[in-house]
Amino acid sequence: MSLHGKVALVTGGAQGIGRAGVEHLLENGAKVALVDLNQSVGEECKSDLDGQFGEDNCIFIQCDVTDARKLRDAFQNTVEKFGRLDIVINNAGINNEKNWEKTIEVNLTSVIQGTYLALEHMSKEYGKEGGVIINISSMAAFLHSPHQPVYTATKHGVIGFSRAIAQDASEQGNYGVRINTLCPAFVDTQLLRTVEHEETMGKFVKYKDEFKQRMDKYGVLKPSLIAEGMLRMITDESLNGAVMKITCSKGIHFHTYEPLSA
Ligand SMILES: NC(=O)c1ccc[n+]([C@@H]2O[C@H](COP(=O)([O-])OP(=O)(O)OC[C@H]3O[C@@H](n4cnc5c(N)ncnc54)[C@H](O)[C@@H]3O)[C@@H](O)[C@H]2O)c1
Numbered sequence: 149m150s151l152h153g154k155v156a157l158v159t160g161g162a163q164g165i166g167r168a169g170v171e172h173l174l175e176n177g178a179k180v181a182l183v184d185l186n187q188s189v190g191e192e193c194k195s196d197l198d199g200q201f202g203e204d205n206c207i208f209i210q211c212d213v214t215d216a217r218k219l220r221d222a223f224q225n226t227v228e229k230f231g232r233l234d235i236v237i238n239n240a241g242i243n244n245e246k247n248w249e250k251t252i253e254v255n256l257t258s259v260i261q262g263t264y265l266a267l268e269h270m271s272k273e274y275g276k277e278g279g280v281i282i283n284i285s286s287m288a289a290f291l292h293s294p295h296q297p298v299y300t301a302t303k304h305g306v307i308g309f310s311r312a313i314a315q316d317a318s319e320q321g322n323y324g325v326r327i328n329t330l331c332p333a334f335v336d337t338q339l340l341r342t343v344e345h346e347e348t349m350g351k352f353v354k355y356k357d358e359f360k361q362r363m364d365k366y367g368v369l370k371p372s373l374i375a376e377g378m379l380r381m382i383t384d385e386s387l388n389g390a391v392m393k394i395t396c397s398k399g400i401h402f403h404t405y406e407p408l409s410a
């Protein structure tokens with residue numbers, strides 16, 4: 149699948165993994181709506197990208213993904229601006245064990261909401277041309293990050309939801325939309341800094357040194373490698389319901405599941 153002429157929407161696209169994904173999409177000829185809560189970082193990012201890739205290839209839409217009406221408007225505005233939608237990356241995420249209800253809203257509820265909105269704009273079921281959705285989970289879903297119980301739960305949820313809807317979409321619904329999940333290990337972004345603070349880790353902040361030892365043990369990846377994985381899941385048309393893992397030890401690889409048996 150070539151990205152020329154394609155249109156993508158990336159949530160949490162103003163920094164970190166999302167921004168790296170946006171840059172790779174633009175480099176490969178797509179037009180991109182970067183949707184992010186953070187107005188100032190979003191505007192700065194858009195201005196940098198205009199300098200790098202030319203104006204009119206990228207728009208910034210300020211939006212809290214937990215506001216269902218605003219998220220719906222963000223999808224609508226993207227289609228109005230660029231005329232179509234082909235790729236959606238539900239990437240926005242937080243690490244907040246203190247306000248754990250918010251973590252569920254951002255990391256799981258909004259990913260579900262974003263997937264349903266993406267299907268409304270891309271699925272053959274709605275008379276559209278098809279496309280691809282990437283939902284961002286984490287290696288925490290496999291290794292359960294001991295001091296992030298709610299974060300871990302949300303990332304398990306993203307995998308379960310995405311695999312189930314992918315099977316529905318490809319095998320029963322004939323939506324023409326592929327849905328894949330990406331699970332990075334530790335990545336060098338602002339999210340990792342949240343481990344230092346009580347306001348984000350709550351009572352688990354006392355384990356911050358142990359957390360840092362885990363990062364030293366497993367290593368910390370660059371956002372550009374995660375963007376490479378994203379691009380592969382977007383362009384490889386054989387991938388639907390796939391769960392990609394990216395780690396320092398094994399690089400980009402896929403999780404394998406036992407086939408269902410009675
Ligand atoms: N950094 C890691 O080690 C790591 C590892 C595995 C998975 N992930 C996942 O990757 C995704 C991106 O994380 P990151 O590391 O780039 O983090 P980051 O904090 O650098 O970037 C997250 C972006 O999401 C935006 N955002 C946060 N809440 C939002 C909301 N309610 N509405 C809209 N935008 C919002 C932020 O403004 C920010 O621009 C997350 O889902 C995260 O859980 C990160």
Ligand SMILES: CCCCC[C@H](O)/C=C/C=C\C=C\C=C\[C@@H](O)[C@@H](O)CCCC(=O)O
Binds near residue numbers: 285343398
């Ligand atoms: C404040 C912290 C934010 C955490 C962000 C992130 O989502 C959490 C990641 C948690 C665990 C990462 C573990 C990584 C392990 C690997 O590098 C690896 O060695 C495991 C290999 C297993 C496999 O490939 O199947």
